[in-house]
Amino acid sequence: MLSTNYKIALVHLTSKVKQTIVAVLGVTFGISMYVFMNSFMSGVNDTQTTLAFTSLAHIHIYNDGPEDNTNLVKKVYGANTLANIRNARIIQYTEGIKNTAEILDLVKKQPEVIGVAPQVNINVFFRNGGNKVNGTLSGVDVVNENKLFNISTYMVAGNWNELQYRADGIIIGYDLAKELSVNVNDNINILTPDDISRNYKIIGVFQTNVKTVDKSKAYLNINSARQLLAKNEDYVTDLQVNINNFEKTAPVVARLAPVIPFKVESWQMANQQLEAGSELRDIIAQAVSFTILLVAGFGIYNILNMTINEKIREIAILKAMGFSSGDVTSIFLTQAMVIGVIGGIIGMLLGFVVSDIVAHIPFKIGGLNYLPMAFKFKDYSLAFTFGLVTTFVAGYLPARKASKIDPVDIIRG
Amino acid sequence: MKKDIALKASKINKFFHEPEDFQALKDVGFEVHKGEFLSLIGKSGSGKSTLLYILSTMDTDYKGELIINGEKLTGQTLNQLAAFRNSHIGFVFQFHYLLPEFSVLDNIMLPALKLNKKSREEIEADAYNNLKLLGLPEQALKLTSKLSGGQQQRVAIARALINSPSIIMGDEPTGNLDSKNTNIVFDIFKELSHERGQTIITVTHDEDFAKNSDRVIELSDGSVVGAH
Numbered sequence: 082m083l084s085t086n087y088k089i090a091l092v093h094l095t096s097k098v099k100q101t102i103v104a105v106l107g108v109t110f111g112i113s114m115y116v117f118m119n120s121f122m123s124g125v126n127d128t129q130t131t132l133a134f135t136s137l138a139h140i141h142i143y144n145d146g147p148e149d150n151t152n153l154v155k156k157v158y159g160a161n162t163l164a165n166i167r168n169a170r171i172i173q174y175t176e177g178i179k180n181t182a183e184i185l186d187l188v189k190k191q192p193e194v195i196g197v198a199p200q201v202n203i204n205v206f207f208r209n210g211g212n213k214v215n216g217t218l219s220g221v222d223v224v225n226e227n228k229l230f231n232i233s234t235y236m237v238a239g240n241w242n243e244l245q246y247r248a249d250g251i252i253i254g255y256d257l258a259k260e261l262s263v264n265v266n267d268n269i270n271i272l273t274p275d276d277i278s279r280n281y282k283i284i285g286v287f288q289t290n291v292k293t294v295d296k297s298k299a300y301l302n303i304n305s306a307r308q309l310l311a312k313n314e315d316y317v318t319d320l321q322v323n324i325n326n327f328e329k330t331a332p333v334v335a336r337l338a339p340v341i342p343f344k345v346e347s348w349q350m351a352n353q354q355l356e357a358g359s360e361l362r363d364i365i366a367q368a369v370s371f372t373i374l375l376v377a378g379f380g381i382y383n384i385l386n387m388t389i390n391e392k393i394r395e396i397a398i399l400k401a402m403g404f405s406s407g408d409v410t411s412i413f414l415t416q417a418m419v420i421g422v423i424g425g426i427i428g429m430l431l432g433f434v435v436s437d438i439v440a441h442i443p444f445k446i447g448g449l450n451y452l453p454m455a456f457k458f459k460d461y462s463l464a465f466t467f468g469l470v471t472t473f474v475a476g477y478l479p480a481r482k483a484s485k486i487d488p489v490d491i492i493r494g
Numbered sequence: 495m496k497k498d499i500a501l502k503a504s505k506i507n508k509f510f511h512e513p514e515d516f517q518a519l520k521d522v523g524f525e526v527h528k529g530e531f532l533s534l535i536g537k538s539g540s541g542k543s544t545l546l547y548i549l550s551t552m553d554t555d556y557k558g559e560l561i562i563n564g565e566k567l568t569g570q571t572l573n574q575l576a577a578f579r580n581s582h583i584g585f586v587f588q589f590h591y592l593l594p595e596f597s598v599l600d601n602i603m604l605p606a607l608k609l610n611k612k613s614r615e616e617i618e619a620d621a622y623n624n625l626k627l628l629g630l631p632e633q634a635l636k637l638t639s640k641l642s643g644g645q646q647q648r649v650a651i652a653r654a655l656i657n658s659p660s661i662i663m664g665d666e667p668t669g670n671l672d673s674k675n676t677n678i679v680f681d682i683f684k685e686l687s688h689e690r691g692q693t694i695i696t697v698t699h700d701e702d703f704a705k706n707s708d709r710v711i712e713l714s715d716g717s718v719v720g721a722h
Binding site for chain 2: 085
């Protein structure tokens with residue numbers, strides 16, 4: 082029985098090939114645009130994420146200093162006491178992270194953690210003759226730092242690993258080097274807040290394409306940094322932690338925060354604008370592709386409605402011969418779904434081709450060579466599913482109308 | 495000799511509400527025997543077509559009772575009635591209403607494929623037999639839109655016969671045909687009723703056609719006024 086309905090549906094589809102092609106094209110266009118838009122947005126988001134994580138770890142552990150202590154009297158005597166405190170000074174008891182080894186151990190035991198990099202970060206002046214630039218000097222564990230941030234891939238001169246063996250070596254950002262007019266093998270002078278000044282030899286230059294990093298950051302071996310500050314071998318100001326899924330920082334933070342007496346911060350907490358940007362792009366992509374699918378849906382709806390008006394007598398006669406309402410619905414729904422499936426498959430292929438072409442369009446800004454594009458199975462399967470849902474709805478409404486045709490009205494005229 | 499009753503209608507009343515309230519059928523009741531060739535006649539607006547569509551089970555908006563082959567059809571759902579029509583009633587209309595995109599053979603086979611009681615091969619054999627009976631075996635694979643009016647009407651009859659229905663209903667089946675084709679159709683109906691025992695009920699304007707059938711019921715203003 083079903084095959085009879087299918088046969089009628091197929092004859093309807095093939096007898097008006099042009100109409101069918103137009104309907105299929107509508108779906109094809111909708112789905113290919115859906116695939117393309119979402120692939121493009123995924124690509125942009127992925128690029129953004131990669132860029133962001135060149136200088137950002139998933140979880141950051143640091144000593145954020147004492148809390149607000151502008152009115153210490155209040156803590157002891159309550160609200161009714163009048164306090165007059167002037168020129169309050171903060172005595173920092175602890176600088177950096179205490180008991181680093183213990184905390185490192187604890188962090189490494191978390192199953193999600195894939196890398197930990199201890200850092201000694203110092204705000205300094207970089208000086209070359211009369212030129213002064215302020216920035217951050219990062220004393221890093223050379224191997225682990227590279228594991229987390231892949232800095233070796235951003236080197237434009239020199240070799241990252243050399244930092245491991247050169248106590249006097251420094252690797253500086255590309256824009257910082259330009260501003261100080263220095264090059265590899267030149268010396269620059271570092272001035273710390275505690276008025277210590279020291280010369281280092283530039284052994285490498287990096288360029289992450291994140292401007293704020295490139296023009297204000299330099300790397301030192303962690304031991305050299307400790308030496309510069311006259312600190313012990315356990316001294317660390319920041320712990321950078323990467324986990325296996327950067328989206329899922331919350332449970333790790335929730336586990337670590339109570340047992341570590343320092344600030345444990347996820348990248349989402351520190352950089353909500355990144356989250357917002359990526360979410361907003363997703364929303365735009367979804368809105369545009371839904372609009373396209375909706376238009377395609379209207380196309381199918383119109384064409385099926387026309388078909389039904391043309392074939393109203395045939396539908397009446399089918400019902401007179403004993404075809405039930407369900408049969409009539411299935412005949413027209415089958416047509417819609419055939420259009421949907423064919424349009425969907427061609428649409429995914431077309432979407433892939435368009436994405437591939439766009440992914441080869443040169444785009445030379447911010448370290449990119451081509452327009453970013455992601456090829457994800459999820460985007461394709463979602464596009465296909467949404468396409469089928471749209472065609473189902475667009476087909477069901479006219480099909481139901483056809484099934485409600487009263488044969489007597491039509492045959493008697 | 496007592497004959498089996500194929501169709502029994504009792505106290506059929508039908509009202510139209512558009513454009514104004516109007517009673518189209520008033521207490522119409524009669525019986526039709528198995529194998530009988532019955533003509534319904536009457537002037538335009540007498541209610542004969544209205545009656546036929548009620549008898550055909552397609553129109554369910556009436557008062558009264560309709561029994562075909564001992565089964566009470568009044569009050570059944572639309573889908574039950576569709577299934578009943580499929581296996582028990584064959585239709586021939588004034589216009590052939592064939593599906594123009596299908597071949598002659600496919601058109602004839604459709605109701606049987608819907609009934610789904612026989613294999614495709616058996617149905618195809620039946621369809622060929624019907625075409626032979628109607629003198630059109632060589633047209634089987636043509637599209638119906640390529641046939642002449644008389645041929646199309648004969649194909650429509652072949653389609654009506656495919657499920658061996660106990661009742662064949664015709665709404666002016668010869669209304670669009672010339673006298674030669676009218677005679678062919680009449681002879682086919684005669685043969686079906688007398689030799690195969692299939693009951694035939696047709697609405698007709700054609701006096702000769704009606705005169706030659708077994709029985710004539712005449713309607714006027716919604717009531718039965720004469721039976722010959």
